[in-house]
Amino acid sequence: MHRTVPVFLAVRELRFARARFALMGAVIALIAVLMVLLSGLSQGLVRDGVSGLQQLPVTSLAFSHGVAHDAAFTRSVITLDTVDSWSRQAGVAQAAPFGSALINARSSSGVEIDLALFGVDPGSFLAPKVATGSPLAAPDGIVVSSTAADAGLRLGDTVTVDRLGTRLTVVGVLAEQHTFGHVDVAYLPLEAWQAIHAGAGPGEPLSDRARQEITAVAVRGDDVDLAAGDAAAGTESMTLSESYGASPGYTAETSTLTLIQVFLYLICALVAGAFFTVWTIQRKHELAVLRALGAPTGYLLRDGLAQALILLLAAAAVGIGAGVGLGSLVGGGVPFALDVQAVAVAAALLVGLGVTGAAVAIARIAAVDPATALGGNR
């Protein structure tokens, strides 16, 4: 019968009571601004926390058995022979040794810099592709994140590891940001990593045991039975995304932000619900008149929902625009990254939950008694 969305009354009311709707729209828009900023912050934290891991061409990492999950990258120590064990597992396309360590260092130009050292075999699939300079090869050559270059580290600079005095030379720079636990990643040959990990300074001999030690086996493959591989190699695997949780502070940061965002959505639903509850109660008599005139309940419900949707969409659009504008002003010191998809999902949730809150309020329309339209004591 009335298949089109009725907005005849909806848009006229929006125009007529524009002050009230603008006030409500402003609240939703502010929530949207906050939502965009939080989305940028959480994306930024993810990027600073685990972008170095996200760009590893691996599907899972095998750490030492029983290692604390939130500190696996610094605590885990396994031996090189586990790599062979993993190579033999069904479904494993490639397996390679991987070492990680967090160090403090000083560049030749005097810049103090923290680095996450990723030790890899330069011939393995883990070897990074450089944007400028040359790939990993020289025993003391490192390939660094593009953000390290931004921080003042140049091609050809030498970096001296604190305490050990080991000197490393920047031979290549990566195309994108590679960070781990808010620290720039520097790739280096596995042997050099093993020396630093074992605490051996320049020229000091490395024990046979230290030559066997790595942090994890990096595995790439489809449908790999991780449990079987772990049983065979005596390791403990995490998928790549599980391993993000092992990045320092990552879980705490992301869960705090997620919690704030969830609260924001709930607030949006409640605010929209409260506003439309008051609005519907105020219009109770008008609605009774419309019902008496024969307006179908469905017509009035659709009209009310269309009104809520128009308001929420307009307010969210304004808020997102303002949020993106504000986000572009955020300085380099703050981890902030706007991701179109993340903002789109957040906006859809915001509008969706807002409409849900409004819908609960608007449903009262169905309960309005048309008989109350008559004057007198009804």
Added chain:
Amino acid sequence: MNTPTETARQAVPTTGAHDPALLDGLFMQDVTMLLGDGDDTVRALDSVHLTVAPGEFAAVVGPSGSGKSSLLAVAGGLAVPNSGTVTVAGRPMTAASRRARTALRRDLVGFVFQSGNLLPALTALDQLRLPTRFASAGAVKRDPMELLAEVGMAGKADRRPHQLSGGERQRVGIARALVTGPRLLLVDEPTAALDQARSRDVVQMLARETRRHSVATVMVTHDTEVLQYCDSVYEMMDGALSRV
């Protein structure tokens, strides 16, 4: 006269000489409605009989609380009586489902309320356009602008209710009630908020429109001044209706 539909014939029990399905206006027979519950029930309508033919302008007077609004509610399908027959143009207004009664109101009944009860957000013209938007496909829809001209409001079609006087609002209310071509027009105290001259204007207009559109009109009023314009006058007393 309209030929009543087959379904209406089946749905309405016929009683002797009066075949309600054959009546084109309002037909109420032996209508009783109890309101409230428990020990507190009120006989708002007590065996009410009322027939209003198309083009007839009937008035109902009576003290406050005597059941006048209840009569209109039942006649217009806003409330269902405990017993009795109510038909408009041969269709039963006592249909069980809310949805069916809403559809009957939409197609057959026009309401004029105490102070116009216009929607504050809409202009005079839009007040008339709104009901035509949810009217049934087959319903008679009159031209809103023409109707506004008929009640002398063409010049103020763009005004919203707060920019109109009480009398003007009431005229727009009358035009709105007629825009879907109802067979029954129910009017509850249309002059309660108006002075004597305005009241006379509005009631004269109702009388004129009743005849012009050949609609059965029932008007509840406290204003004995205006009864001279009505074709028939009834008095309500403790739920019982009698012709004066």
